[in-house]
Amino acid sequence: MADKLHVPLASLGKGLVAGLPYSRPQTPGLPAQVQLGWIGLGAMGYLIARNLANYRAAHLEQQQPPLLVWNRSKEKSEKLLHELGEHKVAIAQTVVDIGTASDIIIISLSGDDVVKSVYEEIAAALQAQPPTKRKIFVETSTIYPSVAGEIDALISAIPHCHLVSSPIFGPPAMAENATLILALSGDYRSKKEVAYTLVPAIGRRVLDLGGNVEKAPTFKLIGNSLVLGSLELIAEAYTIAEKSGIGQDLVYEYIKELVPAPLWISYGDKMLHNKFDGTVGFAIDGGVKDASHIRRLTAEHNSPMPAIDTAHHHLLTARALHAAQARTGTTSFPVLDWSALIAGTRVAAGLDAFDGGKHSGPVPEHE
Numbered sequence: 290m291a292d293k294l295h296v297p298l299a300s301l302g303k304g305l306v307a308g309l310p311y312s313r314p315q316t317p318g319l320p321a322q323v324q325l326g327w328i329g330l331g332a333m334g335y336l337i338a339r340n341l342a343n344y345r346a347a348h349l350e351q352q353q354p355p356l357l358v359w360n361r362s363k364e365k366s367e368k369l370l371h372e373l374g375e376h377k378v379a380i381a382q383t384v385v386d387i388g389t390a391s392d393i394i395i396i397s398l399s400g401d402d403v404v405k406s407v408y409e410e411i412a413a414a415l416q417a418q419p420p421t422k423r424k425i426f427v428e429t430s431t432i433y434p435s436v437a438g439e440i441d442a443l444i445s446a447i448p449h450c451h452l453v454s455s456p457i458f459g460p461p462a463m464a465e466n467a468t469l470i471l472a473l474s475g476d477y478r479s480k481k482e483v484a485y486t487l488v489p490a491i492g493r494r495v496l497d498l499g500g501n502v503e504k505a506p507t508f509k510l511i512g513n514s515l516v517l518g519s520l521e522l523i524a525e526a527y528t529i530a531e532k533s534g535i536g537q538d539l540v541y542e543y544i545k546e547l548v549p550a551p552l553w554i555s556y557g558d559k560m561l562h563n564k565f566d567g568t569v570g571f572a573i574d575g576g577v578k579d580a581s582h583i584r585r586l587t588a589e590h591n592s593p594m595p596a597i598d599t600a601h602h603h604l605l606t607a608r609a610l611h612a613a614q615a616r617t618g619t620t621s622f623p624v625l626d627w628s629a630l631i632a633g634t635r636v637a638a639g640l641d642a643f644d645g646g647k648h649s650g651p652v653p654e655h656e
Contacts, residue, residue: 307493307494308488308489308492308493308494308495309484309485309488309495310484310495310496311480311481311484311485311495311497312481313481313485314478314481314482314485319392319393319423319425319482320392320422321351322351322352322353322354323353323354323392323393323486324354324357324390324391324392324393325345325353325354325356325357325391325393325394325395325486326356326357326358326359326381326387326388326390326391326393326394326395327341327357327358327359327387327397328358328359328384328387328394328395328396328397328398328407329359329360329396329397329398329399329430330360330365330366330369330397331397331398331399332461332568332569332570332571332572333397333457333461334360334397334398335365335368335369336461336464336465337397337429337457337464337469337491338356338358338369339369339372339373340464340465340467340490340491341356341395341487341490341491342355342356342369342373342377342378343373343377344467344489344490344491345377345490346376346377348490354379355375355376355377355378355379356377356379357379357380357381357386357387357390357391358370358378358379358380358381358387359380359381359382359383359384359386359387363380366378366380367380384407384410384411385410385411385414387411388410388411388414388415388424389411389415389418389420391424392422392424392425393424393425393427393482393483393486394411394424394425394426394427395427395429396408396426396427396428396429396430397429397430397457398430399430399574399575399578400430400432400578401432401433401436404428404430404432404440405436405439408426408440408443408444409443412443412444412446412447415447415450416446416447419447419448419449420447420448420449420450421448421449423449423451424447424449424450424451425450425451425452425453425479425482426440426444426451426452426453427453427455427483427487428440428452428453428454428455428456429455429457430456431456431506431510431513431575431578431579431582432506432582433506433510433582433585434504434506434507434510434586435503436506437454437502437503437505437506438502438503440452440502441475441502451475451476451479452475452476452479452502453473453474453475453476453479453480453483453502454472454473454474454475454498454502454503454504454505454506455471455472455483455487455505456471456472456505456506456508456509457469457470457471457491457492458470458471458472458509458512459492460552460555460570460571461570461571462551462555464491467489467490467491467492467493468492468493469491469492469493470492470493470494470495470496471484471487471488471491471492471494471495471496472495472496472498472505472508472509472512473495473496473497473498473505474497474499474500474501474502474503474504474505475500475502475505476500477500480497496508507586510579510582510583510586511583513579513583514583514594514597516552517576517579517580517583517596517597517600517627518594518596518597518600519552519553519556520556520600520627520628520630520631521596521597521599521600521603521630521634522596523540523544523553523556523557523560523631524560524603524630524631524633524634524635525634526540527540527541527560527561527631527645528631528634528635528637528638528640529638531635531638531640531645532638532639532640537560537561537645538561540557541557541558541561544557545557556628559626559628560628560631560645561645563644563645563646564626564628565621565622565625565626565628565629565643566622566623566624566626567622567623567624567625567626567627567629568622568623568624569626570626570627570628571626571627572624572625572626572627573604573607573608573611573624573625573626573627573629573630574608574624575627576627576630577601577604577605577608580597580600580601580604581601583597584597584598584601600630602633603630603631603632603633603634604627604630604633605633606630606632606633606636606637607625607629607630607631607633607642608625610632610636610642610643611625611629611632611643614643621643629643631645
């Protein structure tokens with residue numbers, strides 16, 4: 290039910306995990322020892338995979354096999370193995386190895402095309418040699434909803450295979466602290482298995498979006514529209530404060546006093562202090578992709594979101610300015626965080642794109 294967010298009370302029964310909308314998975318289900326596979330160790334994926342491996346080693350009563358991981362750049366896999374040890378992590382040589390060896394395969398990748406290519410590669414191997422026991426694919430990437438439908442058609446055609454859409458809400462800090470929010474849609478029994486596998490190992494709460502695998506990715510885009518719209522609003526407020534002589538710092542104090550949401554405080558600080566390093570945040574390419582997906586969704590449903598249109602323009606402006614700096618060797622960051630969209634509002638107002646501190650007072654109109 291997409292209109293309801295189920296959150297049971299922990300006191301309803303011994304062993305229930307707060308934040309799960311499901312009873313414990315029925316038996317027979319997955320085997321007692323479950324092989325988990327993880328594909329994609331990006332900025333978020335690395336932190337989440339680390340938490341998952343640590344939790345399973347520390348909290349499950351029966352010893353579990355190491356988390357099997359794969360990443361396009363093997364250095365990330367080797368880093369995780371070195372950090373956690375062989376009893377918690379093992380490295381797969383290919384995505385096919387993950388798909389064939391694992392009971393639950395969790396995928397965290399950057400975009401629609403790479404997601405589809407990974408599923409197609411795994412599906413081809415499983416079609417050639419169909420599995421004899423249950424497999425659950427957990428798609429956590431931010432993808433367009435129809436892509437989830439395409440993947441579901443591909444996976445569900447293979448015996449014993451199921452897809453659960455499970456986009457994840459939260460910045461890297463929440464990934465680090467295992468306080469993420471998960472939205473699930475798909476096969477009910479599989480959702481139960483996934484929920485108890487991932488909460489509280491990587492997150493604190495599950496939102497049930499029903500059986501249609503396209504619902505959770507849709508909800509993810511709606512959620513991201515709130516984040517992106519907030520970034521645009523903060524950027525515009527900072528810019529007019531700088532132009533009028535009030536100063537960005539006072540707007541940030543206002544945010545902390547009257548709008549003390551973690552998201553506003555975190556991104557307000559990034560914009561105030563020009564912390565636009567996308568290697569430790571959410572890279573601007575991902576922001577452009579998400580904004581494009583949201584705009585496509587609004588067009589399909591005839592539901593305009595002009596704030597997202599504006600934010601998309603400012604993301605493109607910031608990325609173009611960064612590319613120009615990169616060509617001349619003057620950029621301060623190898624990759625921009627999507628909070629750098631403030632560069633678009635600053636430039637439109639005649640301010641410096643990536644250094645708000647250059648304008649500490651009113652800016653005369655002739656400048």
